[in-house]
Amino acid sequence: MHPESYLAQCGSRWDSRTGAVSMPVYQTATFKHPGLGQSTGYDYSRSGNPTRAVLEETMAWLDGGCRGLAFASGMAALDCLARLFVPGDRIVVTEDLYGGTYRLFERLYRPLGIEAVYVDTADTRAVAAALAQGAKALLVESPTNPLLKIADLRTLGCLAREHGALFAVDNTFMTPLLQRPLHLGADVVVYSATKYVNGHDDVVAGLLVAREPEVAERLAFFQNAAGAVLGPQDSWLVLRGLKTLAVRLARQQANAQAVAAFLAAHPAVARVHYPGLPDHPGHDRQRGQAAGFGAMVSFMLNDPAKAPDILAGVELFLFAESLGGVESLITLPAVQTHADIEPGTRARLGVTDGLLRLSIGLEDPADLVADLARVL
């Protein structure tokens, strides 16, 4: 079955008693036991809830994994992943990744003796060198946030396997409809479901999908033991969002391509980062491993001093953090999403005061371009 067909009906056949076409919200903390030592399969909603279970099964199917797990946020999902490691472990991580992930590793896990080393994961040789020094895991974002660099996931998967390292991919920007990391050699896929998976800027949620039962069982144990699960109402909202993921992504990508082309030709813009532009350094690599280029665009201004006026002047774009929703958003990563990364590192990476990031939504592309043309 095609993913679009599967998604349109996710949860629609679950309730055989009433035939409810929309998956019911099982708003219950606990479940009555049929008898001593007996269970309906559900005992307590931290350990399992039917609405959450349908979301988890849907994501496992989409990604081709053995199990999905839904969390209260993308950070809770990443935190669950990080619990696989013990003091003394070393993890190789993408250098220009979401600032919150950097903060998790630096402020929560480094003090516990787990060391993250940051590498340009678009540079396969740099990753090979970092893995050769010994690593328990490789965690990659591709495209990266906010510079939209593309890693060669297939080759990195081979390298991770050679070095006995777990390979995890944060696939938030792509979703399983555009990129399926487990098929490219990853062991675990991570999502901030707050973004495209839900897609309506009304839920904070996270997901993990594991390829093999052994890793899945460990993650499921941590999910239940630490307890940062997604509630039934939010699970239902994410399921509803998933039903329209394919049509949303198609329109958002077409809009992003139009906006990126406009920015690339604008004299006030020094550089556009969008993998869908033929001169993007990762364009061909992305074509070879993904079914699309996504709808995130970042661009560098010739004059960084103009950034505050642009943020104040946009009328259609909303000046807000986050991404992946139906509304187009604009942010200044250096002071918002990436504020926790050291200023020196930000400057070296190019996450500077003149770099603006756009999350392109479902509006008419002519209106989006007109809004940017006016402020630029």
Ligand code: PLP
């Ligand atoms: N991963 C990526 C790529 C993100 O962009 C984000 C948030 O922006 C996260 C993880 C964290 O997700 P959440 O905000 O849902 O906790």
